[in-house]
Amino acid sequence: MSQPIDTARFTKVLVANRGEIACRVMRTARHMGLATVAVYSDADANARHVREADEAIRIGPAAARESYLNVAAVLDAAKRSGAGAVHPGYGFLSENAEFVEACAKAGIVFIGPPASAIAAMGDKSAAKARMANAGVPLVPGYHGDDQTDDLLKREADAIGYPVLLKASAGGGGKGMRVVEAPDQFQAALDGCRRESRAAFNDDRMLIEKYLTQPRHVEVQVFCDAHGNGVYLFERDCSVQRRHQKVLEEAPAPGMTAELRREMGEAAVRAAQEIGYVGAGTVEFLLDADGRFYFMEMNTRLQVEHPVTEMITGQDLVEWQLRVAMGEPLPLAQNELTLTGHSFEARLYAEDPEHDFLPATGTLERFDLDLLGAGLNADKVRLDSGVDSGDTVSMHYDPMLAKLIVHGDDRAQALATLNRALAALDVQGVVTNRGFLQRLASHPAFQAAELDTRFIEHHHDELFAAKQYRNDDYAAAALVALEQLGREQDSRAPREDASWHRSPWNRHDGFRLNAPHRIRVALCPPGEASDDETSDSIVTVDAQRDGVDAPWRLILGDTPLEGRLARLSGDAVAITLEGYRKRVQARLERTAQGHDIVMTDAQGETRLTWRRLDAVDHGHHEAESTLTAPMHGTVVALLVEPGTPVEKGMPLMVMEAMKMEHTLSAPADGHVESFHFAAGDTVGQGDVLLEFNVKQ
Structure with a gap:
């Protein structure tokens, strides 16, 4: 923080951030009796x-550089509102030393460390030298000022x-490659x-030896302006993709009391070496032999x-606010206790099945059904910056x-995490929720066999095609049949009971003097075929004697009796042969038609469905174009039009949500023409290029 000030002046806090962290800070500030001010871009x-x-x-237009990263605009908002303090959250200006200095000059408290501490750790090369002086173990590497390509290559060799x-000024996985x-x-x-220039306006690099099977273990530290410092134990953040954390837990599995103390004390030494004040995280790599190495320090609150x-x-945010008011730390080291086990799963708008491409859109539904799933509100918490709509x-x-989530031990917490993920209802935007379930239920994760390349090591299992059972197809058929009934009800004119009685208005398989009958085709997503005899198609023949009777389902030669009862929201109870199970079930519109998505504690089941007696069997021409998978900016065109390319060869690079994404050739052939140039902004679905497939 810039300087402690009188608590009486500290009655209003401006939160210089957005999303879930802004909501979290405002909630704690209000609990402490403080007024809150939000800043926002046009978006x-x-x-x-x-x-x-x-x-x-x-504070400005949508672009972060013109709004959330605009120091003058944020300070002006603080002055206009009369806020005595600024909480930066994480990201954006949270580790910007110039912003901290500007706050001090304006007489506004920055709720975080002093500018000198941020500068000391912001330059990762200089930080390594400071840590060596403090006796903190380091990974072998190059952290020098000479940034010529040849020198960096020689150092790597x-x-x-x-x-x-790794970007010297970076963080959050930006500007980082193995x-x-x-x-x-x-x-x-x-x-x-x-990536580093785009994210940090700084392209200096450092190089480190990449440890092949390390764990990422970080220590939460807290210091005040009175010289006190403590560590609040450690977190294991080893499960990552693109160097961004996906699942985190505390405490780290397998830690001995001695190792916990050694890492904690090293982390406090690192913080005190740079005169730290506030909440910070010292990140270590921990190898299989129990040796740990300093990686970096995040001079802010962590996600x-x-x-x-x-x-x-x-409440670490409350600790931040109190320390910023000049108070000493609420507790000493010997007063801190560790109870139970906790997991955090990060829900991203992204598509794991397509290389984790960011997704955009409108959240049609966003809800966590704690009561319906039988979850304890004291043990499950959803920190969110979005709502339905x-x-x-x-x-x-x-x-x-x-x-x-929290549990008495790791196994209990993990079981609660799986149930909570199943109860999370997100519609309208593609997310990684299903992928999180596969991670959390993977045997190696359950056994705490962790390292920073966990996803790569278990890629084939995590992305293996789901093996469907008859019960999966039968349950999906019941969801489809229920949807057909709802569609019929929605078409019925109000106050016209005769409408349902007319056979011409029935779409539920009604037949004269015979049971209702509907034939539904189901198959895994992406394998839809107009050929009813395809191996990927499972046909369900559904019959029943009346609207209140159970459905008699026939899958091949297997008969099953089933019912579906709608509960709250998208929760349904599916009964097959007397076995009743609660699942979240919804329909999603896709390019191939409609997907049925069913989720329970065992994971996600997704099947594409169509009604066989209402299908267009027309054949479709394959497109010879590539479209933008998300909104973004074209960074580079990698081939010349007309140049022969092989399937999978990179064609162009896009940037979206601070990350680069490479688009590759869908087949052998050549690019006929590009529709955009480097620097152009494109929208999701825009045709990027014309591609000729080799005949």
Whole structure:
């Protein structure tokens, strides 16, 4: 923080951020009796954090550089509102030393560390030297000022591959690549520099030896302006993709009391070496032999701080506010206790089945059915920056929410996490919820066999095609049949009971002097075929004697009797052969038609369905175009039109939500023409290029 001030002047807090962290800070501030001010860009004019604040001030257009990263605009909002303090959240200006200094000059408290501490850790190369002086173990690497390509390549060769290229001013996985071999180095360096310039306006790199099976264990530290410092134990954040954390837990599995104390004390030494004040996280790599190495320090509150709150019973945001008011730390080291186990799952708007591409759209539904799923509200927490009806744009990080759970031990907490993920109802935007369930239920994760390449090591299992059973197809058929009935009811004119009695208006399989009968085809997504005899198609012949009778389903030669009862929201009770099960069931419109998505604690089942007696059997021509999978900016065109390419060869690079995404050739052939140039902005679904498939 810039300087402690009189508590009496600290009555209003401006939150210089958006999303779930802004909502969280405002909730704690209000609990402490403080007024709150939100800032927003044009893209966030109707966002949840704006709706929840006491006051809100526009600070610019959608682009982060012109709004949330605009120091002058944020300070002007603080002055206009009369806020005595600014909470930066994480990301944006939270680790910007110039912003901290500007707050001090304006007489506004920055709720965080002093500018000197941010600067000391913001330059990761200089930070390594400071940590060595403090006796904190370091990973072998290069952190020098010479940034020429040749020198960096020589240093990487000397360290030995694989190496990790990392933006010196970076964080959050931006400007970071693992380089497996010398011939991959230059392309990785170019990509890291582009991302680093875009995210941090700084393209300096550092190189570290990439440990092949390390765990990512970080320690939560807290210091005040009176010289006190404590550690609030550790978190394991090893499960990552693209160096961004996906699942976090506290405490770290397998930690001994001695190792916990050694890492905690090293973390406090690191913080005190730079004169730290406030909440911070010291990140370590922990190898299989129990040796740990300093990686970096995040001079802010971390996304995963709720798991620490769950096991300690402390509100870290309240600690931040009190320390910023000049108070000493609420507790000493020997007063801190660790109870139970906690997990946090990050819910992203992204498509894991397509290389985790960011997704945009409108959230038609966003809800966590705690009561219906039998979950304890004291043990399950959803920190979210969105509500049903909100728009997910291309402009910011795709994280929608954090699902946090607590249990008496790791096994209990993990079981609660799986149940809570199943109860989370998100519609309208593609998310990673199903992928989170596969991670949390993977045997290696359940056994705490963790390292930072967990997803890569278990990729084939995590992305294996689901093996469907007859019960899956039967349950999906019941959902489809119920949907057909709802559609019929929605078409019925009000106050016209005769409408249902007319056979001409019936779409439920009604037949004269015979049972109702509907034939439904089901298949895994992406395998839909107009050929009814295809191996991917499962045909369900559904009959019943009347609207209140159970359905008699026939799958091949297997008969089943089933019922579906709608509960609250999208929850339904499906009964097959007397076995009743609660699931979340919904329909999603796709390019192929409609998907039925069913979720329970065992995971997600997704099947494409169509009614066989209402199908268009027309054949469709394959498109020879590539469309933008999300809103973004074209970074580079990688081939010349007319140049022969092979399937999978990179064609162009896009940037969206601060990350680069490469689009590859769908088949052997050549690009006929590009429709956009480097620097152009494209919308989701825009045709990017014409591609000729080799005949």
